[in-house]
Amino acid sequence: MKHERAKSRSIDYDEVSKVYDSVRAGDPEIVHHILQGISLDPHSLVLDVGCGTANNTRLLASTIKAKVVGLDISFGMLEKARRKVEEIPLTQGPASALPFIDGSFHFVFMTEVLHHLPDINQALSEIYRVLAPGGSFCIVTQSHEQIDGRMTSRFFPASARVDKERYPDISAIMDSLTRIGFSMVSFKEHQFHPTRLGKDYLDTVTNRGYSMLHKIRKEEYDRGLNALKAAFAKGEDLLYSAGYTFVRAYRN
């Protein structure tokens, strides 16, 4: 098994945790789609793998009656999460070696985590192991077309190239799930409500608040930032609608 720490693939998640909540909030639309077709009761156990600062964990837990547990590799992320969600059990560990016994969970989900994992197959196998028979799994990620459609890809085309290397394409994810033994593997793409990007977006980009902006060359970053500032200065209406893909699978 590969050795994993909170600093993997050259991203230091403990460091990222310090600014994470200013860049990304929980998203009720994401949570709504994660829960589509899922039936849980107060005895059900749910696991959020790579819960981060628990933004989506908390939203999801407030929507359902089941018991929700969060896991993340980063103590920094978990420390921020702990301050927000006293009632949700949080555990530190890597997705590739889940500290739970076989068949513990009725539902497992993972939001924007897959592209961070050094060994995706090992993590998916672990999720299969901890799912109870009849349990289901939902991965929230972006397809390569959705990465191309990001506003950040328009201004920083190199960031799209970087992320298409980090994010496995949807067909590859589905193949892995099927090989591991999951059944009824399927996916749905959703386009989210458009938002008008303003000063917050410019601030985030200026602070390189998106991880892929740390992975492009300085000239490419400077060129993109200047173009973005010029677009704001011209009063261009930067209306953006994010797209996400929800991959679903079941354990028989």
Ligand SMILES: C[S@@+](CC[C@H](N)C(=O)[O-])C[C@H]1O[C@@H](n2cnc3c(N)ncnc32)[C@H](O)[C@@H]1O
């Ligand atoms: C982009 S954040 C997503 C956080 C959260 N799911 C959300 O929706 O806000 C990615 C998270 O994955 C965690 N992570 C990265 N590698 C991991 C691993 N090998 N095992 C568990 N968590 C990991 C990071 O610490 C970080 O909190």
